[in-house]
Every structure is written in structure tokens, then in C-alpha cells.
Amino acid sequence: MAAEAEALARKEAERANDAKTRFLAAASHDLRQPLQSALLFAAALAPHVAGPRGRExxxxxxxxxxxxxxxxxxxLDISKLDAGVVKPVVAAFPIGRLLDELDVAYAPRAAFKGLAWRVTPAATxxxxxxxxxxxxxxxxxxxALRYTAQGVxxxxxxxxxxxxxIEVRDTGAGIAEDSQEAIFQEFHRIGTADTVPGGDKGLGLGLAIVRRLSHLLDHPVTVRSTPxxxxVFAVRVPLGDASAAHQAPQPVPAAPGEAPAASGKRVLVVDDDPLLCTALSSMIRHWGYEVVDAGSRAEAEAKLDAVPPPELVVTDYRLGDGTTGIDLLAALARRGVTPMRGIxxxxxTGSALLDEARSLGCAVLHxxxxxxxLRQALAGN
Structure with missing residues (x-):
């Protein structure tokens, strides 16, 4: 009886976990569409706002x-990790490059809070x-930035x-010993967070993501803390072969704020949400591209009968008429229209979608x- 009860409890726990994963995926998906429109309209509005108060x-x-x-x-990260669609691509690389990126990204955040910020260079x-x-x-x-009010x-x-x-140290609130395991659970938040002014308090998912990724990569993460x-959070990473790292080609990113030249390239934009389609088209035109927009696969094909073929295609995945963006790209290929790039x-979050997109050489942006x-993706970076 005890074994049966244990098996039943395990099945109930698995069902609850599956339900939670589906809920997280659905909730994040349903909220993304209106937020995507807001982000695009805000970007399109920026060049037309004058005066210090408006800019503020x-x-x-x-x-x-x-x-x-x-x-x-x-x-989305949690739902992808739980669905098992995140596949590590392991290679040897110099850690200094990643540390430099982190230094550039977070120095302004630390300065905004009045915190000292230090990243020790490493050539390993x-x-x-x-x-x-x-x-x-x-x-x-x-x-660390969220929970540190002063210091470093x-x-x-x-x-x-x-x-x-690799250690991330702070002089923040600290964590009681009996809470140092609980902080890696989903939606667990320490109530004494000193958040960045104007920032968010978070959902309590950051360390849950850290725990999942550390298990996926087999990089143990430990914590030492005093209230x-x-x-001090430490990540243990295997050493790599320096010669292999030097042989691997490294991408050269565009400089911060550098806008890749559009050169009047033609872009087909397809989305069944009229608001989002308008926002996408407006922003891409502002970047210097010629845009043809459509609300469905059928409309896109009809419009392409009257205009030159596009060099790039930006399409939503689900187009609302029973077809997908992948169906659209396949239909264009059958018509002899092979865009330079499909986005x-x-x-x-499903792995089948990602695999199908990769098989067509199509970039996926969540x-x-x-x-x-999006601008970098259009430029091919």
C-alpha cells in the first residue's frame, strides 16, 4: 500500500508540474502579443518626441x-527548460570575452544605484x-544588484x-542559512529586496533558472551568505583547450548603437494582428527598408504578384488562417521567391518549431x- 501511495503521489506531482509548465507557456505567450505592439510603437514614436520632458x-x-x-x-525560459527544448552547444572559449560583455552591460546599472562595480579580468x-x-x-x-542597497x-x-x-559577490541583504536552498525554487522572493529605482522586484524566477541551467550544463552553483x-554565488566551469578556442571563428558584433545599413532592401512583413503588423511595418520603414505588409499568407502571395520579390521576410508563426509563417516561406520558395533571410x-517554445525553422535556414526571435x-536580425548579425 505504501508503494502504491508513493507512486500515486509521484504521478500527481508530475501532473501538477506539467500543468504548471503549460500555464507558464500559455501565460507568457498570451501576454507577449500586446507587449510586442507596445515595444514597437514606443520605438516608432521615439524619433518624433522633442523636448526634455517628452524624452524623459x-x-x-x-x-x-x-x-x-x-x-x-x-x-519563457522556465517553460523552455521544463519542456526540454534547450540544448547546450558546448565549445572552448576565453572567459574574458564574456566577462567584458558583462562589465559593459552592468556598469551603468551599478552606477545608477550608487554601487561600486568591479569585474576582475581573466584570460582563462x-x-x-x-x-x-x-x-x-x-x-x-x-x-546581486536587486538586493544590494550600498557597497559593491x-x-x-x-x-x-x-x-x-566564477564568483558574483555583493554586500547586500544576505540570505539566512535556512533559506539558502529555498531561493532556488520558483517564485521564491526575499522580502527585503532593495530594488533599482524605477525597476522591478522580479517574479522570483532568476535563481530557479540558474539552478536548471547549472544542472543542464553540469556547472555546480553554490552560495555562501550572511544576513x-x-x-557569494559561485559557478564551477570546466577548463577548456586554449588552442581550440583560438581556432574557433568569433563573430564581430556591431558597435553599441550602430545601425546596420538597410540600403533600401525589400522586406515582406506578415502578421494577422493588424496592430502589430502596422507597428512592425512602420518601424522597419523608419530603418530605411522598403516594406510590403500583409495580414495572411494569401494576402502576401497576392501582393507579391504585383511587386518585385522581397529580399527579407519577417513573419509571425501563427497567421490565424490555419497556416504558419513556415508554410508561407515554403509557399514563396515554390513560387521561386527565395528571400535572403527569413525571420x-x-x-x-516547442522543439519541433525550432527544428523546422532551422531546417529552412530561418531565424527565430521570441x-x-x-x-x-530585430534590426540586427534584419542586418544578418
Whole structure:
């Protein structure tokens, strides 16, 4: 009887976890569409706002929308990790490059709070997925900034026992010993958060994502903390072969704020949401592209009978008429229209979609897409 009860309890727990995963995916998906429109309209509005007060209000709007986008991104991260669609791409790379990126990204945030910010340079080569490791460190840094009212947040790295130990230290609120395991649970928040002024308090998902990613990569994460004195989160990353890292080609990102030239390229924009289609088209035109927009696959094909073929296609995944953006790209290919680049916008997290998109050489951007990310995707970066 005890064994049967245990098996039943385990099945109930699995059903509850599956239901939670479906809820997170559905909630984040349904909220992404209106937020995507708001982000795009705010970006389209920016060039037309004059005067210091107007710019100040627009800046506040941008920060609020970005905070909401971050929250939804974390919901999406949780649902993707639970669905098993995140697959690490492990390679040897110099950790210094990632630490430099983090330094540039978070120095302004620390300065805004009046905190000292330090990142110790490191020339060590590690073996990991640079994107997923970066997400672990970003979550730890954001957590440190959120819970630190004064003092310092620092990131340093040192070799120890055949691995690189990357530490994120802060002089913040600290965590009681009996809470140091609970903080890695979903929606767990410490009530004493000292948030960045004008920022968000978070959903309590950052460390839950860290725990899942650390298990996925087999990079143990530990915490040492004293209430009132701060915390140290450490990630243990395997060392890599420096020669292999030097042989791997490294992408050259555009400089911050640098706008890739559009050169009047033709873009087909397809979305069954009229508001979002208008916002997308308006913003892409502002970047210097020629735009043809449509609300369905059928409308897109009809319009292309009268205009030259597009060089790029930006399409929603679900087009509302029983077809998808992938169906659209396949139909265009059958007509002999092969765009330079296809970009699929979606809130879906399933691995089948990602695999199908990759098979067509199509980029996938998850909603809500920040305008700079879409602009870089259009430019091929």
C-alpha cells in the first residue's frame, strides 16, 4: 500500500508540474502579443518626441516595457527548460570575452544605484555553452544588484581543482542559512529586496533558472551568505583547450548603437494582428527598408504578384488562417521567391518549431522582440 501511495503521489506531482509548465507557456505567450505592439510603437514614436520632458517620459516608458519584457522572458525560459527544448552547444572559449560583455552591460546599472562595480579580468579558457553560461551569470548579477542597497557588486574568477570558479559577490541583504536552498525554487522572493529605482522586484524566477541551467550544463552553483553582510554565488566551469578556442571563428558584433545599413532592401512583413503588423511595418520603414505588409499568407502571395520579390521576410508563426509563417516561406520558395533571410516571430517554445525553422535556414526571435534585436536580425548579425 505504501508503494502504491508513493507512486500515486509521484504521478500527481508530475501532473501538477506539467500543468504548471503549460500555464507558464500559455501565460507568457498570451501576454507577449500586446507587449510586442507596445515595444514597437514606443520605438516608432521615439524619433518624433522633442523636448526634455517628452524624452524623459519616453525613457520611463521604455524602462517599464523592458522590465515587463524581462519578466516574460524569464517565464519563457522556465517553460523552455521544463519542456526540454534547450540544448547546450558546448565549445572552448576565453572567459574574458564574456566577462567584458558583462562589465559593459552592468556598469551603468551599478552606477545608477550608487554601487561600486568591479569585474576582475581573466584570460582563462573554459568549456561551456557561452550563451547559457552568460544567462547564469546575468541572473546572478541582476539578483546581486536587486538586493544590494550600498557597497559593491563584483565578479571575479579563479582556477581551482581543474575548473574555473566564477564568483558574483555583493554586500547586500544576505540570505539566512535556512533559506539558502529555498531561493532556488520558483517564485521564491526575499522580502527585503532593495530594488533599482524605477525597476522591478522580479517574479522570483532568476535563481530557479540558474539552478536548471547549472544542472543542464553540469556547472555546480553554490552560495555562501550572511544576513546583513552579503552573498557569494559561485559557478564551477570546466577548463577548456586554449588552442581550440583560438581556432574557433568569433563573430564581430556591431558597435553599441550602430545601425546596420538597410540600403533600401525589400522586406515582406506578415502578421494577422493588424496592430502589430502596422507597428512592425512602420518601424522597419523608419530603418530605411522598403516594406510590403500583409495580414495572411494569401494576402502576401497576392501582393507579391504585383511587386518585385522581397529580399527579407519577417513573419509571425501563427497567421490565424490555419497556416504558419513556415508554410508561407515554403509557399514563396515554390513560387521561386527565395528571400535572403527569413525571420520568424513567435511566442512558441516547442522543439519541433525550432527544428523546422532551422531546417529552412530561418531565424527565430521570441516575442516580445526588442527593436534592436530585430534590426540586427534584419542586418544578418
Amino acid at each position: 517620459v519616453l525613457g520611463s516608458l521604455d524602462r517599464s516595457l523592458e522590465s515587463l519584457r524581462t519578466l516574460l522572458d524569464r517565464l 579558457t573554459v568549456r561551456s555553452d557561452p550563451d547559457l553560461l552568460g544567462r547564469i551569470l546575468r541572473n546572478l548579477i541582476e539578483n 557588486v563584483e565578479v571575479n574568477a579563479r582556477t581551482e581543482g581543474g575548473a574555473l570558479l 546583513g553582510a552579503g552573498s 520568424l516571430l513567435t511566442g512558441e 516575442k516580445p522582440v526588442a527593436p534592436p534585436a
